[in-house]
Amino acid sequence: MAGNNPTSASYYIQHHLQNLTFGYHPENGWGFASSAEEATEMGFWALHLDTMGWSIGLGLLFVLLFRKVGRAATTGVPSGLQNFVEMLVEFVDSSVKDTFHGKSQLIAPLSLTIFCWVFLMNVMDLVPVDFLPMLAQKIGVMFGADPANVYFKVVPTTDINATLGMSLSVFALIIFYTIRAKGVSGFVAEMTLHPFNSPNKLVQALFVPVNLLLETVTLLAKPVSLALRLFGNLYAGELIFILIALVGLWQLPLHFPWAVFHILVITLQAFIFMMLTIVYLSMAVEKH
Amino acid sequence: MNLNLTLIGQAIAFAFFVWFCMRFVWPPVMQALQERQKKIADGLDAASRASRDLEKAEEQAEETLRESKEQAAEILEQAHKRSNQMIDEAREQARQEGERMIAGAKSEIEQEVNRAKEELRGEVSRLSVMGAERILEASIDEKQHAKLVEKLADEL
Numbered sequence: 001m002a003g004n005n006p007t008s009a010s011y012y013i014q015h016h017l018q019n020l021t022f023g024y025h026p027e028n029g030w031g032f033a034s035s036a037e038e039a040t041e042m043g044f045w046a047l048h049l050d051t052m053g054w055s056i057g058l059g060l061l062f063v064l065l066f067r068k069v070g071r072a073a074t075t076g077v078p079s080g081l082q083n084f085v086e087m088l089v090e091f092v093d094s095s096v097k098d099t100f101h102g103k104s105q106l107i108a109p110l111s112l113t114i115f116c117w118v119f120l121m122n123v124m125d126l127v128p129v130d131f132l133p134m135l136a137q138k139i140g141v142m143f144g145a146d147p148a149n150v151y152f153k154v155v156p157t158t159d160i161n162a163t164l165g166m167s168l169s170v171f172a173l174i175i176f177y178t179i180r181a182k183g184v185s186g187f188v189a190e191m192t193l194h195p196f197n198s199p200n201k202l203v204q205a206l207f208v209p210v211n212l213l214l215e216t217v218t219l220l221a222k223p224v225s226l227a228l229r230l231f232g233n234l235y236a237g238e239l240i241f242i243l244i245a246l247v248g249l250w251q252l253p254l255h256f257p258w259a260v261f262h263i264l265v266i267t268l269q270a271f272i273f274m275m276l277t278i279v280y281l282s283m284a285v286e287k288h
Numbered sequence: 289m290n291l292n293l294t295l296i297g298q299a300i301a302f303a304f305f306v307w308f309c310m311r312f313v314w315p316p317v318m319q320a321l322q323e324r325q326k327k328i329a330d331g332l333d334a335a336s337r338a339s340r341d342l343e344k345a346e347e348q349a350e351e352t353l354r355e356s357k358e359q360a361a362e363i364l365e366q367a368h369k370r371s372n373q374m375i376d377e378a379r380e381q382a383r384q385e386g387e388r389m390i391a392g393a394k395s396e397i398e399q400e401v402n403r404a405k406e407e408l409r410g411e412v413s414r415l416s417v418m419g420a421e422r423i424l425e426a427s428i429d430e431k432q433h434a435k436l437v438e439k440l441a442d443e444l
Contacts, residue, residue: 019294021290021292023292023293039290040290042290042292043292044291044292044293045292045293046290046292046293046294047292047293047294047297048292048294051294051298052294052297052298052301055298055301056301059301059302059304059305062305063305063308063309063312063313066309066313066317067308067312067313069317070312070313070314070315070316070317070320071316073316073317073319073320074320075320075323075324075327076324078320078324082320085317086317086320086321089314089317089318089321090321093318105310106306106310108314109306109309109310109313109314110306110309110310112309112313112314113302113305113306113309117302117305156298159294160291161291161292161294161295161297161298162294162298164291164295164298165294165295165296165297165298165299165301165302166298166299166302168295168299169299169302169303169306
């Protein structure tokens with residue numbers, strides 16, 4: 001299989017798209033997965049250390065930086081970093097106010113967190129694809145690992161776990177807000193009485209299963225589309241960076257325009273994730 | 289690309305960051321923003337109030353200036369009038385005084401003239417009587433001659 005030849009292109013690509021997985025392997029016990037197969041065999045109870053590490057690191061960077069600014073925030077003339085933070089906060093705040101008409105202490109900070117965190121995670125895409133994995137390989141070798149088995153994926157949003165983790169949290173919030181705003185009966189009614197309803201009770205009874213099916217799909221489509229959109233965009237972007245890295249000397253003129261274009265994708269995807277979260281939550285709260 | 293524990297780990301991390309942001313990041317920044325907004329609004333308000341006050345003060349100053357100008361003009365006019373009046377009065381007085389003095393002088397002159405005339409007349413009549421006496425010596429009736437001399441004196 002070409003995937004096992006360390007010099008082949010497909011090996012290079014697969015190596016780049018494999019997470020650093022830590023978990024319990026049925027045969028080898030606790031440890032890092034030394035191949036994609038082993039990582040799969042570890043099943044659900046394994047952790048992608050690279051995804052977790054980078055996402056938590058970047059999240060901490062975001063919250064601590066903003067915390068620092070918030071603590072020192074003056075009402076006078078804002079300077080440098082405070083200006084930047086205030087600009088972001090106001091941007092998010094106005095986006096939320098435009099879309100979400102209910103009152104909530106959570107929505108705006110949630111949106112800010114989503115925007116900044118997703119943005120920072122996406123930005124890792126702009127780091128040349130070999131820099132950090134190579135560094136990780138060197139460190140791995142220092143600890144006595146086989147360099148070929150040290151996997152390292154830098155961009156957390158190219159891991160479906162990261163995006164799905166966020167979108168499922170948003171999904172939980174959607175259900176929570178729906179039930180809080182309309183009650184359990186309102187939630188059930190929303191699931192069964194739309195989009196088809198009829199004044200005739202018998203006809204309505206026939207519509208209920210159809211409605212339930214449609215609404216369930218609609219509801220489940222929200223987190224799935226949210227997660228897959230972000231994941232897909234970033235995964236594809238990362239893949240193209242990897243492909244560009246494969247072409248040798250010509251990668252520079254190719255890498256640069258793709259990186260420039262990717263800046264747009266990075267920001268846009270962060271914004272879309274935030275905006276759709278607000279929209280979904282406002283749909284959950286508002287009456288039809 | 290396996291779904292595994294990372295999913296839950298990410299959800300927990302996400303929840304933690306949202307909580308942290310909601311608790312420690314959003315309120316101070318938002319508060320600073322709102323306070324600044326209020327400050328700016330107050331400042332603008334004060335500025336507009338001050339400009340209104342300035343306008344009012346300017347108007348008042350203009351009004352005062354106009355009033356004082358009017359007053360000054362009035363005073364000036366009064367002074368003019370008064371001075372004219374005084375000049376007129378003085379002139380009149382001077383004229384009257386002069387007239388009075390002229391009249392006095394005239395009457396004095398007249399008196400003087402009359403007295404001189406009287407004296408002259410007496411003198412002439414005495415001289416003529418004396419002359420006639422000398423010429424005629426005692427041959428002349430004094431009474432008759434006195435009449436004559438008087439007539440003569442009248443003609444003088």
